[in-house]
Amino acid sequence: MSSQTLSQLGWRPSYAQHLTLMDFEAGYPARVSAVHRSGLTVLSSRGAGSVVLPHRLVDAESAVAVGDWILIEHEADRVIRLIQRQSLIERVAAGEDHRRQSIAANVDTLFIVTSCNDDFNLSRLERYLALAYEAGVEPVIVLTKVDLSNKANDYVAEASGALGTVTVLAINATDATAVAPLAPWLEAGRTVAFIGSSGVGKSTLINRLLGVASQHTQDIREDDARGRHTTTAREMFPTASGAWVIDTPGMRELRIGAVESALDTVFDDIAALAAQCRFRDCHHDGDADCAVERALAEGALDHRRLANYRKLQREAAEAQRTLREKRERSRLFGAMTKEVMRAKRDRLGR
Ligand SMILES: Nc1nc2c(ncn2[C@@H]2O[C@H](COP(=O)(O)OP(=O)(O)O)[C@@H](O)[C@H]2O)c(=O)[nH]1
Ligand SMILES: [Mg+2]
Numbered sequence: 001m002s003s004q005t006l007s008q009l010g011w012r013p014s015y016a017q018h019l020t021l022m023d024f025e026a027g028y029p030a031r032v033s034a035v036h037r038s039g040l041t042v043l044s045s046r047g048a049g050s051v052v053l054p055h056r057l058v059d060a061e062s063a064v065a066v067g068d069w070i071l072i073e074h075e076a077d078r079v080i081r082l083i084q085r086q087s088l089i090e091r092v093a094a095g096e097d098h099r100r101q102s103i104a105a106n107v108d109t110l111f112i113v114t115s116c117n118d119d120f121n122l123s124r125l126e127r128y129l130a131l132a133y134e135a136g137v138e139p140v141i142v143l144t145k146v147d148l149s150n151k152a153n154d155y156v157a158e159a160s161g162a163l164g165t166v167t168v169l170a171i172n173a174t175d176a177t178a179v180a181p182l183a184p185w186l187e188a189g190r191t192v193a194f195i196g197s198s199g200v201g202k203s204t205l206i207n208r209l210l211g212v213a214s215q216h217t218q219d220i221r222e223d224d225a226r227g228r229h230t231t232t233a234r235e236m237f238p239t240a241s242g243a244w245v246i247d248t249p250g251m252r253e254l255r256i257g258a259v260e261s262a263l264d265t266v267f268d269d270i271a272a273l274a275a276q277c278r279f280r281d282c283h284h285d286g287d288a289d290c291a292v293e294r295a296l297a298e299g300a301l302d303h304r305r306l307a308n309y310r311k312l313q314r315e316a317a318e319a320q321r322t323l324r325e326k327r328e329r330s331r332l333f334g335a336m337t338k339e340v341m342r343a344k345r346d347r348l349g350r
């Protein structure tokens, strides 16, 4: 690929706020376009290159993701450090330890893709919205397969009615002219990640946006054949309009992390109602003068929506608890290690 300007690569002046003059003397910014087991493919004003991924950046809590900006040493191809992200899409991995996985960084928009069929599920869309808000990314709901359903308008109405101010687009992903409504989010230098169940049309859409120049055929799967976790999203592709698109792995299960404040954004209607309950700690469960229960009774609030809010709140609280415990464990472990080192030094009489 020929070299591109930083702004074509998605650079924003705000990133520079996190860099000092000394940083610029030591290195140059480059965007991670692909993450491999052994290293990173990067794009910068010098063109494409590859660098080794330093061990300290493999660590799960701050793992380098596709879309990240890093500072690379001028003369050696060494990573100096990660440049502060503007957004990070992450999820909680399957398994007991609630490990967080970085999916994509510095994303402007999350296209939440679902179809006009049985895949359509408001509770799952709310889960994706929480993920987007937590990441600091604007969500857009993209409903595919409008050509295969005679109820497409109902799906659009249901999504727009239930999900507040979120933009809902309905398209036929197999039709070349049908991707036009996506254009406002695909201006040059912008970055879009796609998320949604397998089979909803993410690859079809992405291929259409890429045009003939590049090809994106290989699907990324959550697990490889041995059930190990392969690394999340791994590549960023340029569209014909100069935007960057990132596919995400097909997820059988999307667990959210500690996203309490994002939930109040997704469910801002319920949060507003709760503020009108007589008691600040109202459980909306037989409590006196409860605005939430009143809205339920009047049909202004859906039982499903409240139940999903509660479910996601429980999940977020559980993730928060696990995170706290993990931090406490590693703090104790650090203290213990220091103690052992001190004892050793003392024995050696230093
Ligand atoms: N008719 C129709 N087929 C679609 C549409 N979107 C996707 N498909 C088909 O659905 C199948 C799965 O699409 P794919 O892009 O692989 O889904 P992904 O798993 O989300 O990447 C493919 O056969 C597509 O051709 C659509 O809007 N209309
Ligand atoms: Mg796919």
Ligand SMILES: [Zn+2]
Residues within 6 Å of the ligand: 274, 277, 278, 282, 283, 284, 285, 287, 289, 290, 291, 292, 293
């Ligand atoms: Zn209440």
